[in-house]
Amino acid sequence: MTKYTTRFGRVLPLLAPLALVACSGDDFQPSSTGGDTFADKVLGNLPPARLDTPDHIVSLASSASAPNVFAISMFALGIVQTSNDPACPKKTEGAGSVRYDGGCTDKNGTQWFGSVEITGSQASSDVSYEDFGQKKQVDCAGVKKDSTLAFTGTARYGAAASGFEFTVDLRGEFTGVDEDHCQPALGGVAWDYSGTVAQTGADADGDGQPDDTLWNGSGRMGLIETGVVEASTKGELVSEATCKTEALSGTTELSAGKDVVLITYDGKTDCDETGTVQYSVNGQPKGELEGVKCSASPGSGSGGGLGAALVGALAGFASRRRRRAGSGSASGVLDASEKAR
Numbered sequence: 001m002t003k004y005t006t007r008f009g010r011v012l013p014l015l016a017p018l019a020l021v022a023c024s025g026d027d028f029q030p031s032s033t034g035g036d037t038f039a040d041k042v043l044g045n046l047p048p049a050r051l052d053t054p055d056h057i058v059s060l061a062s063s064a065s066a067p068n069v070f071a072i073s074m075f076a077l078g079i080v081q082t083s084n085d086p087a088c089p090k091k092t093e094g095a096g097s098v099r100y101d102g103g104c105t106d107k108n109g110t111q112w113f114g115s116v117e118i119t120g121s122q123a124s125s126d127v128s129y130e131d132f133g134q135k136k137q138v139d140c141a142g143v144k145k146d147s148t149l150a151f152t153g154t155a156r157y158g159a160a161a162s163g164f165e166f167t168v169d170l171r172g173e174f175t176g177v178d179e180d181h182c183q184p185a186l187g188g189v190a191w192d193y194s195g196t197v198a199q200t201g202a203d204a205d206g207d208g209q210p211d212d213t214l215w216n217g218s219g220r221m222g223l224i225e226t227g228v229v230e231a232s233t234k235g236e237l238v239s240e241a242t243c244k245t246e247a248l249s250g251t252t253e254l255s256a257g258k259d260v261v262l263i264t265y266d267g268k269t270d271c272d273e274t275g276t277v278q279y280s281v282n283g284q285p286k287g288e289l290e291g292v293k294c295s296a297s298p299g300s301g302s303g304g305g306l307g308a309a310l311v312g313a314l315a316g317f318a319s320r321r322r323r324r325a326g327s328g329s330a331s332g333v334l335d336a337s338e339k340a341r
Contacts, residue, residue, distance in 0.1 A: 037169045038153035042190035043220055048257035049227035051281065056226050057254070058291045061263050061277075064231035065252040066195040066217035067238060073168045073191070076151045077127055079134060080116065088112055096121065102132065110136040114150060124158030129170070140182035147185070148175045163198030168219075193219030195233065204241055212239045215250070230255040236265060243271035245293055258282075263292060 037043075050056050062068060083089060085106035092099045097119040102112035114131035133150030153170035169192055174185035195217020199210040215236040222228035236250035247265035254261040264278040275293035279286050 037192050039169050039171050039190035039192040039220065039222075041152075042171045042188040042224070043192065043222045043228050046222045046224065046228045049222070049229045049254070051229075051254060051256055051259040051261050054289055057261055057263075057279065058289060059223060059226055060221065060229050060231075060254055061252060061261075061289075061292045063189070063223070064191075064193075064221040064229060064254060065247075065263075066193075066215035066233035066236055067197070067213070067247075069168055069191055069193045069195065069217065069219075069221070070166055070197065070215075073127075073155045073166065073170060076129065076132075076170060076172070077116065077118075077155070079149075082134075083110065083112070084108070089115075100132075102134075108136070110134050114152075116151075120158075124156065127155045127157075129153055133173075135176075136179070138177065138179050138182065140177060145182065146176035147179045149173070149185075153190075160196065163196050163214075165194070165196045166217075167194045168192070187224040189221075189223050191219065191221050193217060193221065193231070195219075200237075201239070211241050212237060212248075214238075227256060237268075239267075243267035245273050246271060246275045246277065263289070 049060060051060075063072065080089065080100050083106045085108070088104035088106040089100040089102050089112040090104065092101070097117060099115060099117040101115045105111050112134050114129070114133060116130070116132040117128050119126050119128075129151040131150050131152050133148065135146060135148040137144045138147045150173045151170060152173075153168075155170060156167045158165055171188060171190035173188055175187075176185055177183060178185050195215065197213050197215050199212065200214045201210045201212035203209060204211055215233055215238065218230075218232040220228055221231050231252060231254055233252045234250055236252065237248040239248050242248055246267040248268040250265050252263040252265075254263070260282055262280045264280075266276070266278055270276060272290075274290045276288050276290050277292045279289045
C-alpha cells in the first residue's frame with residue numbers, strides 16, 4: 001500500500017500503478033482544456049460567480065482548489081465501489097480497458113445507469129463517463145427520499161517529469177436530496193481543470209516516501225448557485241503528520257468578473273478542526289474564513305470524505321442560505337479496483 005493509498009482513501013488504489021516522484025520545485029502552469037468541453041455544458045450557461053459573501057467563497061474554495069478537484073474526480077470513479085453486487089453495475093474487461101455499465105438495480109436497491117470506462121497503461125489512465133451514476137433512497141428523519149447523482153466527461157491521470165498530473169473535464173448533475181445531509185440537491189456543477197501533485201518533505205514515518213504532498217493547478221469551476229470562477233492553486237502543501245484538516249501553506253485564487261479572492265492556507269501555524277484560512281477580496285484583507293478544508297488530506301480511509309467535498313459543499317451552501325432566509329492504468333486499475341471493492 002502506498003502512502004497515497006492511505007492519504008486519499010479506498011478510491012486511490014485505482015491509480016496505484018502510477019509512480020509518484022518527489023517534487024522538483026518547478027511551478028506548474030497548466031492550460032485549460034477550453035473550447036467545447038463536457039464542463040462547458042454547465043459552465044457556458046453560468047454568469048461569473050458572486051464573490052460577495054463568505055458562504056459563496058467557502059462553497060467555491062471547497063470545490064476549486066487543486067487537491068479538492070482531484071478528490072472530486074476520484075469520487076466520481078469511486079462510486080463504482082459503493083455497490084456490493086458483482087453483477088451490477090455490469091463489468092466488462094477488454095484489452096487494456098475495463099468498463100462498467102448501468103441499466104440495473106443492485107442488491108441494495110440502488111439503480112445504476114450510464115457507463116464509465118477506464119483505459120490506459122502503467123504510465124497513465126483515462127476515464128470516460130457517459131451519464132454514469134446512481135439513484136438510491138436515503139433515510140431522512142424516518143422519511144425515504146430519492147438521491148440521484150450522475151457524471152459526464154473525462155479525467156486523465158499520469159506520471160510526469162515533476163510528479164503526477166491530472167486533467168479533469170467533468171460535470172455532475174444532482175437531483176433529490178444529497179445523501180449526507182438530506183438537503184435538496186442543487187443541480188449542476190462542473191470542472192475544466194489541470195493540476196499536479198508530488199510527494200515532498202521528510203520521511204518521518206520511515207516508509208521510504210516523503211510524508212507531504214504539494215499541489216498546483218488551475219482551470220474553471222462552476223456551481224449553478226454561485227456561477228463560474230477561474231481558479232489557480234499555487235504551492236498548496238498538505239501534511240498528514242502536521243495538520244489533518246487544512247493545508248499548511250500555499251494559496252488558491254478565485255477570479256470572477258472584476259473580483260479576485262485570495263485564499264491563504266495557514267495550517268502550519270494555525271491548524272483548526274474547522275478548516276480556517278486567511279482571505280482577501282480585491283487586495284483587501286478580510287481576516288479568517290471557516291470551513292475551507294482540504295479533501296485530499298488524511299481521511300477516514302473511505303470514499304465518503306471525497307464525496308463530502310462534492311455534494312457536501314453544495315448542501316452546506318444551501319443549508320446556510322436557508323438559515324439566513326429564516327432569520328431574515330487499465331490492468332493496474334483493474335487489479336486495484338477489485339482489491340478495494
